[in-house]
Amino acid sequence: MEEPFIQVGILLSQPRIDFSLSTPYRLNGNEIGPGEYSVAFSEGKILFGKELFDEMVLEPCHVHTDSFVLKGVIIGVNFHWERKEDQRFLGGLKFIVEGNGVTAVNRVSLEDYLTSVISSEMSATSSESLLKAHAVISRSWLLAQIRKNKNDGNMCAKNTSQVCTDHEIIRWYDREDHAHFDVCADDHCQRYQGITRQSTELVTKAVEETRGRVLVYEGAICDTRFYKCCGGATETFENVWEPVVHPYLQGKADRDDNVVLPDLTNEEEAQKWIRSSPPAFCNTQDVNVLKQVLNDYDRETADFYRWKVVYSQSELAAIIHERSGIDYGEIVELIPIQRGTSGRIVRLKIRGTKHEMIIGKELEIRRTLSRSHLYSSAFVVDAEDIDENGIPGRFVFTGAGWGHGVGLCQIGAAMMAEKGYDYRQILAHYYPGSEIEITY
Template sequence: MSEPLIQVGILLRQQKIDFSLPAGYKLNGEEMQPGNYSVEMADGKILFNGQISDELIFEAGDPHHNAFGLKNVIIGVQFHWERKEDQHFLGSLKFIMENGNLSAINIVSLEDYLTSVISSEMSATSSEELLKAHAVISRSWLLAQIDKTRSLENAGTGYQTSFETPTEIVRWYDRENHARFDVCADDHCQRYQGITRQSTELVKKVIRETWGEVLLHDGAICDARFSKCCGGVMETFENVWEPKAHPYLQAKPDYTEGSPLPDLTIEENAEKWIRTSPPAFCNTQDVTVLRQVLNDYDRETSDFYRWTITYSQEELSTLIRQRSGIDFGEIIALQPLERGTSSRIIRLKIMGTERVMTIGKELEIRRTLSKSHLYSSAFVVDTRDEDDNGIPQTFILTGAGWGHGVGLCQIGAAIMAEKGYNYQQILTHYFPESEIITNYQ
């Protein structure tokens, strides 16, 4: 197998997109003049230079060196640090119409894509072993998603991402809105910011030395997931996404020596775990290590292993109504009904004066209880300041971890690398029952 080309959705659901081309790009075989351009919608099609099209592809003469620019790319979509940047990308540029909107797609070689992902997901100055581990899991995850898409297409089956009843909404977020490209460029998939994030010789060396390497389990490429901070314990895949167990994505403490892990699906154990700060690789405030792992906007979040957020009754009831589209009235209680193996809540009952509803899974809970995304769904709730009707006026959420907690814990892996573990040992820790193979030369 040779290195594949992949398609990455960069700017999605737009009315107009501004871009720039250097020398070396062609449209329909004709050389394009270097300069600034724009495309926009017109009667459900793409308007460019007075011509109407269903699709446009600006082909790079040298896909490993030619780089186009896109204006006002949104990064951190719906997160607290969401912002716009002008970005540049290696490879070809494709514009498509999708669901009545205009989208920009980057066609790029997989290893060029990975060079950017490693520099976008973390600092390009991270330790070599951490970067190698991340290169392997990012490559594995992407190829696993492509294989999954092909399997679904061949089977002719749809992909269900929610179950709803009059009293319960269970929803997860994984492959929606990605029918016309392989992955998107934001945290929904993997952060990919082209050559905008400065790469280093170390990153390029890491890509060369792990070229084509993937994680394999039982003959299939592993759906290798990762998050910022597991909070001390890794979560299982099926508690976050579709109900399918993966032996390499199971509950495991983020340490190699220590006390046996309590059963965090039990409420009493989960509460004790979250309210304390047990030792783990990711339990660190080492600024030097965090600076290696976290980009500038990620460091705007200072507390991640354990965190606290306080809402007034008015703030919480308004937030839940706006985020869920359901008017619960005043919020009486937030009651965990089911927790995963890392203490993350996967079913939460919201009890209000007007409505009672259960929601899940973890990302649906995080989205409902925050203007962007709550750091994680591993939290306990304290209430105070009850009014004359016994309704709390203050809610305090105390939580653990940052992200879904499945697979590799980026901060934990960074500490492992600092302690001298090599990338194979890091991957064995976070993905048991997997092996590293070379998928292509």
Template sequence: MNEPKVSVGIMFEPQIDFVLQGNYLCNGMTLSGIQTAGYSDGKIVWNGSSYDELLFEPTECSSDSFELQDVTIGINFHWERKENQRFRGALKLIVENEKLSAINLLSVEDYLISVISSEMSATASVELLKAHAVISRSWLLAQIQKNNEIADTKSEYIAFSQTEDECIKWYDREDHVNFNVCADDHCQRYQGITRASTPNVEMAVRNTAGEVLMSGTRICDARFSKCCGGAVEEFQYCWEDVKHPYLVKLRDDKTGAVLPDLTKEVEAEKWIRTSPDAYCNTTDKRILSQVLNNYDQETTNFYRWKVSYTQNELSELIKKRSGVDYGEIVDLLPIERGTSGRLVKMKIVGTKRTLTIGKELEIRRTLSASHLYSSAFVVERENIINQIPRRFNLIGAGWGHGVGLCQIGAAVMGEQGFLYDQILLHYYVGASINKLY
């Protein structure tokens, strides 16, 4: 197998301003410098002419780059902001949803060097970087394989179910039909060569070139999140109802202690309200800085956390985020939890409407102006007047969906001397590491 190529959706705007730094070929012309493309009547308008798509290819792949202006990063998260970003490889512009999409085409290994530098600090331990290179490569190739299978069988991928009393959605990457992956947290953070790489990152990628996690004959869908909160979640509680044998219930420590049955409410509440030992239960700023970029470090409490809302704040927030007017919020009731204690289904009881929602990301999106840290939380109701609480406290655990590798836990394991294969096989139970190319 030869090294594959990957297409990455970077930005989606009515107008895209970019700078070609080096010589690029497009429609038989050699170009460089400042460029502007805009959307009009279903076409790309560039240099006074209209096009269905445009491809700018570098003449010197190792040195040429292009810069996109005002790329939005952290979309819908609390750190959302715009920045200019530089990329190697080719730039493709297409029309999509009455906007222009800027797509970067490059080799998988070059993509991974950027992803590792974007997902975490390039100063992380070599073993952590190597582990992350393998999971990022595995996840990417598994998604491409999965999407190809959906396209080949012409099957419809359904990511929601809805009845009068229940609305269940999950968010995966199958809504990307014109490129393989996006550049934001929805897929994997990819910020080109904007984030400075280091020799360690490049060495970690090159030394594991072509290596992927396998389960039988299939590449593992190697999910990862920031902090599992001490308990790793199973795939089917966050996405479609498929149970992967390598993404299983797991206590994130080395003691061998049995994880309580956190699908039971009494055990989940006990777990969330305490702070059990775990690899990711750390406040060591030196270790955290290996995983968390500057804007991630704006989040300080994530192993255990608390968010409070007044009745007015919560009812207005839920109405704005969901588009449903529940009236005043009477209660937030746990209906189903996963094996990490994360809520899979939650019932919102209001004076005007009652509805059960899920899965975990839909719950997090509904209860925060950006994204709640995780759906592993219990609810405290305070100052109840005429059965209506005037304040809600959410007491929670972890940061992210908690499936697969826990980045902070893996960073601690790397510091404790675990090798990258040991880290990987701790989180992906029963998997193997194979070299594809």
């Protein structure tokens, strides 16, 4: 297998996209010089200058050095740090029509892509062990998704990503939405911000020294998920996404002392766990370690391991109505129906004065209860200021961790590296039973 080229969706379904070429590119064999340009959606096609295209491909002369800039790229889509910035990318640039807009797609070599992902997902000044571990899992996850997509494309029908009845809405969100490229550039897949983020020689070294290396389990490339902070316990894959068992993605304590994790599927145990602060790799306030994992906009979040969010009755009812499209009336109670191995809620009953419904899985819960996303679904709720009709005046959420909790905990892995674990030991901790294999 040779190093593959991949296609990354950067700006999705926009009415207009402004961009600049830093070096000459080719369009249908004709050279397009460096400069400022734009494309727009017009008559169901792509308008460039005075010409209309069904698809427009700008090919670089030198794939590893030629670059372009996309203006106003949205990062942190639907998260609390959402913003726009101009970003520079290596490789080719393709514009396609999606819906009623134009989508910009970057064709880039896998290893160039990884160098950017490592610098986008965390600080480029992180420790070597952490960078190498992340290079292996980012490469593995991408190749696993591409192979999964090919297999799904050969099937008569894909697995459904939602189960809806009159009483229950269960949804999980993965990358199946991306039919015209391999992955997107945001947290929905992996953060990829081109060469906008300053990289370092150490990042380049980490990618080069793990070149082609992936994690495998029983001959198949592992679906190596990751996130910011597990909150002390990792989650089981099928509690978050499709009902497929991955033995290397099961819940465990984020520790190295063989402590048995409490049964956090039990409500009483989960309540005690989330309201306490048990020892774990990711239970740290070490600023130097956190800087390795968290870019500037990530550090706008003050607490990761344990956090609190307070809503008034009117605020929570409005958010749930706005995010779900369902008018529950006043919110009477939020009841965990099912918890996963990390204490994350998999199914939650929302009981209101007008309606009640069970929702899941974890991201659907996080999206429904916040105008962006709750940090995780590992939370407990205290109803306060309850009136004579049993209606709470406010709700206090106490939660654990940041993210879905499946696979590698970035803050925990950074602390493991700080304690002297090498990248192979970090991978063995978060993906037990997996092995490293060279694919190219």
